[in-house]
Amino acid sequence: MLRVLVADDQDLFRAGFGLILGSQPDMEVVGEAADGESAVAAAVELRPDVVVMDVRMPGMNGIEATRQICAATTAKVLVLTMFDLDEYVYDAVRAGASGFLLKDIRRDELAEAVRTIAAGDSLLSPAATRRLLEDLVRRPSHDVAPRLAARLGELTDRERETLRLVARGLSNAEIAAELVVTEHTVKTHVSRMLTKLTLRDRVQAVAFAYESGLVVPGGSDTGDHAHD
Known part of the structure; x- marks a missing residue:
């Protein structure tokens, strides 16, 4: 059973992601967090296999939370955002995220993404991959x-x-x-x-x-x- 923590400052997204993942036969949502600081604390306490992480949150953002979670736990982080911007892809990868997807993915894609990174693979949307590589070229x-x-x-x-x-x-x-x-x-x-x-x-x-x-x-x- 995969243990999943959902971190998002918007109640609707947090509840929706929790329902989608909690309904999967091989997953259990062990906790939720509404900001980065709470996400780090929950990850350290609950030791989830995967953290579904929003980028823009009050206080500590999702990128810094990802960095701290990856440094302190073995959890894999799947970053979800509505903002398909270069710096988010680059910074999320640099922080240790194993996946990066936009929030407009289908519910079955979300569940499969969690399974993919929990298995040790990585996941970047084609658009995110292209932006990451373009950014790497720009920043040498x-x-x-x-x-x-x-x-x-x-x-x-x-x-x-x-x-x-x-x-x-x-x-x-x-x-x-x-x-x-x-x-x-x-x-x-x-x-x-x-x-x-x-x-x-x-x-x-x-x-x-x-x-x-x-x-x-x-x-x-x-x-x-x-x-x-």
């Missing part, structure tokens, strides 16, 4: 890429290739087909890659791949390919 710091690129040396060739394919948006099954290995082997590569780079999930891996220069938006990846 002259000293960030070399520093991150140096960390790529910690990876084996196969782990680096796996990171490239993750950054291209391929699923584990698609990566397995690309590299001609089993899906279990891919999961092992992904897990080791995330551990070595101290990344929470695939969303952060995508950001890392672009910020380090391993993958270039609109261009070819750097380095050699084992399978093209």
